[in-house]
Structures are given as structure tokens and as C-alpha cells.
Amino acid sequence: MERGESWAIIGPSGCGKTTLLYLLAGLRRPERGQVFVASKPLRGPRRATGLILQDYGLLPWATAAENIDLGLRLRGIDGRERRRRVMEWMTHLGIASLAGRYPAQLSGGQRQRVAIARTLALEPDLLLMDEPFSALDALTREELQGLALELAVGRGLTTVLVTHSIEEAVFLGRRILVLGHPPVSAPDVIENPGAGDSSYRAQPEFHRVVRELRQRIQGTRAVVASKGE
């Protein structure tokens, strides 16, 4: 993966998508081989890597503002600067009025906005996302996908998105890694240069790539099925 690229990783359950993401985040160690991020071997969580999970990533006992503050606090940033950045990000993501609420008092979409704000407040250069929008209703999902796109492209972030949604992979991933069941089928990469444009969903190219991706995924399934017999 190159700096500034946006990748989507898609594949059936149990193919190792999430494990791959945790390896990239430095939260798990490979049994063999090494992970390199920014030309350095990864030995643990990296400061400039942000991680957003599907759910349960926020501290249930901390308010939205305290959750966003946590990463800044762990980095030893002084109080005034922290308050400024927390406020700035909450305003930016339209959640300033929810500052004092606990995660249990927020909707799924609001929680993910808090998670995004918490991660981006740390100014990462690599953003890892594990099915961040899959628990949301369709409208909220598209809204947050648009937001993620805007933020990632606007900041030149390298993004890796793990998803099981074909549309989401095509909308957000300029390059899409299709994982099958190892060792039965080899991973496959689809080039998708149209992604990164907020109006991409309305273009014929989008639908063509969606169809292609669907066929590839069904292809890996067919291979699994025939080898299984």
C-alpha cells in the first residue's frame, strides 16, 4: 500500500479481514513475517494510526467529550489545548450539543461520529476502519460514508476499510482487496480509480465495478464449493 491510498478489504466471514486490520494496527503480532508501516517494522500500536471499529469502541462510562478527549489525554497534551481540539472536532462533526451524553444515550450514527472525532483529533496519517458503518441504517450510513470520504480525501490520509458491503467497498476503496478462504483461493485486487468522488454512486462506472466485484466474490465462493466436494 502506498501513502495516501484508500483501500477497501472485502471477503467472507472468517477470511481474516479483521485480523489483517488488527495486524496493521499493531494490536496483534504476526506468527510469521513482519508488518511494515511507513517503512518501519511494526512492534505495537503506532501513534499516527487511527482505528475505528463497528461498535463498542467508546468507553461506556465516559461522555462523548471525554471519549474524544481520551487519546489527547493519553498523549499528555495540556488541558486547554485538549478542550480546544475536542470542541473543534465536535463542532466539525455536528455533535457539539451531545458533549455531555454517554454513549448509551447516543444513536448509532452519533456514536460513530464521536468515534471518528476521537480518532481524527489525534491527527493520524493512517486510518483503519473495521465495518464502521454496517450497524447503521441506510441513510445514516451513506451520510457517514460521505463524511469519511470528505475527511480522508481532504487530509490525504491513507485509509484501510474492512467491510462486507460491496457498495461500500466500491464507494470508498480506490483499490479493493478481495480475500477468499486461504489457502483455497488467493487474494485478488480490483482497481477502482473512480472512488473518492462523492457523486460516484450515481455514475455508471460505480455500478460496473460493483457488478465486477460481486462476480469475483462469487468466483471465490465457487472455487471453495468445488474444492470442498
Next chain:
Amino acid sequence: MPRWLRLPTGTNIVLAGLALLLLWQVGAWLVNSSILPGPGGVLLAFPSELRRGLMGHVMISAYRVGVSILLAGAVAAPLGMVMGLNRTLYTFTAPLVYVSYPIPKIVFLPLFLLFFGLGDMPKIAMIFLILFFQVLLLVRDAAQNVRAELVFSVRSLGAHGWQLLRYVYFPASLPALLSALRVSTGTAIAVLFFVESFGTSSGLGYYILVESWGRLDYTRMYVGVLSMALLGLATYYLLDFLEARLCRWTRVGG
């Protein structure tokens, strides 16, 4: 937490208290004997009893149960947290806890008296031991049940070692700790009564059994019983208040 364990509002408490007093009064009328005086006489005797030494007994009882609660929290909570987090330790201690949990600890009282003498020590140790297991189990399970996603995401923010304890495992176990102590208040006071009933000359248990019941002074006995009930209620209320303040997030909707 179950709804029925939550603290009702102020007015409801006053109403419930009044209803109990009324029930007591009706009982007194029906029995019509010196062994069940009405609440009026007992409440009137309260101030003079306080001056005549009851206050000292209340203080010593509160001290015994208070120290036991603090000790149980201070010892069992960290131990439970470590047991919940360390897989090896958990595997080794789980059978031990499983076997020792159902043993009625109160039967060790004679042993404690032999080891620790007749002072406050055996009483505090007895209540401590009973609370210890309640706290240990609940905190251990709370620490163990922290979601892996939460730990991963907080680690990805840069937390490690003691920071994970402080920001994740400690707050995750705090409601379990306070609930365990609060729910055990009744048992703690019951054990307090028992351990104060012999081998001592202070405390509410002594006051009720030796100074009142033993001397056939029934009004006084009820003053003691009422004091013990109020001690239990105050302890329960205090722990509930702490839980409401420190674990506000457990009581919000969602």
C-alpha cells in the same frame, strides 16, 4: 442492575417508613403486651438512650462494619481485577473460589476468636471475609467481561499497562464493586449482630442482647433494633449514593 435494588425517591422512602411504623403500631395494639411496645414509646426513649451510652454502641458498630467494608473493597477489588485479567491466574484460582465460596464463613468465628482474641479484630475479620467473596467474584467477572473491541480501540489510542487499568478495567469494575458491597449490606449487619452478641461489651448487638433483652427492658431493646436497622439503611444509602455519583453512566437510558 435490577430495578428493585435501585434507590426510590425521597418521598417514597418517607412514606414507606411511615407505613412500617403504622404496621408496628397496629401490631402493638393487637399483641397488647410489654414485649411489643408501640413505636411512639420507643421513639420517645431514643434521645435519652442516646445520652445514656447508645451513641457509643452505634459508633463502635458503625466503625466495625465500615472498616470491614473498606477493607473488603480495598483487598478484594484489586485481587478480583487481576484474577479476571490474568488467564493463568484465573485458571488456577477459579476452582479454589468455586469450592470456598459456598462455605458458610460464619462457622469460622470460633477460630477467629481463638486467633484474634476478643477485640474488634475477629469481628472485622469475620465481616470482611464474607464481603470479600462477594466483591471478589463480581469484580473478577466484570473485569473479565470487558469487551475485546473496547480494549483494542483504547490501545490504538495509545494506552498501555496501567493506563488500561485506569481508563478501562477500573471504571468497568467499579459498578460491580459498589453493587457487591451494597447488596451485601444486609448480610454484613446480620453478621455484625451475631459477632457482637458475645465476647464483647460494646456494639449494638451487645446493647440489644445483653443490656436490653437480658434485662427484660423491651423498650430499650426496640431502640437497639431500630438503631441497627438505621445503621443498615444508612450504609446501604451511602453505597447507593456513591454508585449514583461515580457510575452515573449505568443509570442513563439506552
